[in-house]
Amino acid sequence: MDYYCIGVQEQLSAYIDKKVSNIEKTLINNHLKTCPDCRYVLNQLKLVDWNLRNEDEIEIPAIELEMLRKSTIDAEMSTPEKNSITKTNTNQSNRTTHTFNGNKNKNKKQNTMQKTTFATVYEIQQRNIRKATMFTEFIPGLNKSGQLVQYTGKKIKDSIFSRISKSIGG
Structure with missing residues (x-):
């Protein structure tokens, strides 16, 4: 495989998606007529593209989905802010609660209260909105x-x- 083949193979994905210029398309077509290696790569990419476009649903295994969910929620919960939230399981009921430590002033004692999962998710959403609108402070x-x-x-x-x-x- 020569240097030109490498350049053509890098463009094949855009070629399949019809996102190359007419000149590039002509050059790729001429090269594909003479190069069996690049034609093979093009056919493989077309098969992958067809499979992805015609797949109804791409199913994520339950274990991976659970790990992803835990990692995103745990990452958000462990983000240091004014408040710290720790997850605890109560023995009296089957639902999970979270301990919320309001820490507005470091000199004051921490106020602790139990929050449901809904309240915790609500707090995370408020934090996300606050972070998303933070840029408005810098608009002249x-x-x-x-x-x-x-x-x-x-x-x-x-x-x-x-x-x-x-x-x-x-």
Whole structure:
């Protein structure tokens, strides 16, 4: 296999997906006419592509799915933030609860309360939203625009109030 074959084989996936330019397509077609190795690789890629496109569902084994779920939830739960959450199993019931240690001020004693799984997931979602909207703090003029909206709203309200008062005769 020569150096040109390596370049062609790197482009075969894009060639199958029709994401190459007309010139590249012509060059690849001409090369495929003369190179049995690249034709073989193309046929193998077409088979894989066909199998993936025509597969109804790709089933993930239950063990892998459980490991993935545990790793993502455990990773999110172990993220250090203002609050720490630890998972515990209660013997009195069959459901899992989580201990929540509110730690707003390090000098104060920790407040501990039991939370259900729903409350924990809710807290994780709140944390995700907080992280996702954190970038808005860095948008220039965002605070000023909020003040401008409040100022304009007040002026419009005053203007409407005065017009209504005049129309009533007051």
